Amino acid sequence: YEEIEVAPTCTEEGYRGKKCRRCEDTIKTEILKAIGHKFTDSYFIATCEEEGYTLHTCLSCGNEYKDNIVPATGHDYETEVVREPHCETEGERKFHCTKCEKEYYSEIPATGHNYELTGTEEVNGENIRTYVCTNCGAITTQNMGEQYEQVSSYIEYLFEQYQPYMWWVLLATAGVWSIVMGVFFAIAQKNEEKEKARKMIKNYVIGLVVIFAILVACPYLVKGIAALIAG
Ligand SMILES: [Zn+2]
Ligand SMILES: [Zn+2]
Numbered sequence: 558y559e560e561i562e563v564a565p566t567c568t569e570e571g572y573r574g575k576k577c578r579r580c581e582d583t584i585k586t587e588i589l590k591a592i593g594h595k596f597t598d599s600y601f602i603a604t605c606e607e608e609g610y611t612l613h614t615c616l617s618c619g620n621e622y623k624d625n626i627v628p629a630t631g632h633d634y635e636t637e638v639v640r641e642p643h644c645e646t647e648g649e650r651k652f653h654c655t656k657c658e659k660e661y662y663s664e665i666p667a668t669g670h671n672y673e674l675t676g677t678e679e680v681n682g683e684n685i686r687t688y689v690c691t692n693c694g695a696i697t698t699q700n701m702g703e704q705y706e707q708v709s710s711y712i713e714y715l716f717e718q719y720q721p722y723m724w725w726v727l728l729a730t731a732g733v734w735s736i737v738m739g740v741f742f743a744i745a746q747k748n749e750e751k752e753k754a755r756k757m758i759k760n761y762v763i764g765l766v767v768i769f770a771i772l773v774a775c776p777y778l779v780k781g782i783a784a785l786i787a788g
């Protein structure tokens with residue numbers, strides 16, 4: 558046998574004793590108590606992106622653990638426009654954390670032109686409108702097409718508005734005309750003015766034709782002329 562000593566660690570006991578020189582046979586004569594960890598504390602303060610905690614590290618064996626954990630605080634961003642956007646170019650906005658100095662940039666979309674009509678010019682019978690951007694002075698034109706075309710399409714529009722009521726307007730006007738003439742005819746009959754009554758019937762028929770011509774034929778005629786000019 559020879560004398561041996563196994564030193565205790567932080568968590569495991571050691572011993573003193575005798576061990577056979579030829580085999581593994583061991584006799585423990587004294588138990589040496591585990592010495593326990595000797596922790597030292599380090600403090601970590603929470604940052605924008607990382608949690609804070611106290612770290613306990615054993616100087617003897619390196620064992621460590623955390624406690625007093627505080628969550629990450631998150632960034633505290635300030636923002637400013639570093640480049641103004643214009644009609645056709647993007648702007649840029651800067652974000653800056655007042656706590657950790659972290660920065661990033663984001664794009665501000667271009668504003669687009671703010672065109673205002675400044676004039677209309679007639680070139681070869683076509684209407685050309687000119688627009689100027691109030692922000693950057695860019696100029697653009699728009700061809701509004703032939704002016705006759707505009708007039709005729711407006712007449713067409715009026716005609717389409719009127720057409721569904723055309724026959725009703727005709728009936729109503731002819732009705733009023735008939736009543737008026739009827740009253741005069743009755744007066745003439747009563748006064749026995751036969752010549753006057755006969756003339757009245759003739760005028761009545763002429764009146765109906767004129768009403769028809771004005772209310773039905775005329776709109777078609779105007780529409781036809783407009784289409785002819787535009788064509
Ligand atoms: Zn032995
Ligand atoms: Zn230890």
Ligand SMILES: [Zn+2]
Nearest residue numbers: 605632654657
């Ligand atoms: Zn930050």
Ligand SMILES: [Zn+2]
Nearest residue numbers: 644670690693
């Ligand atoms: Zn512009």
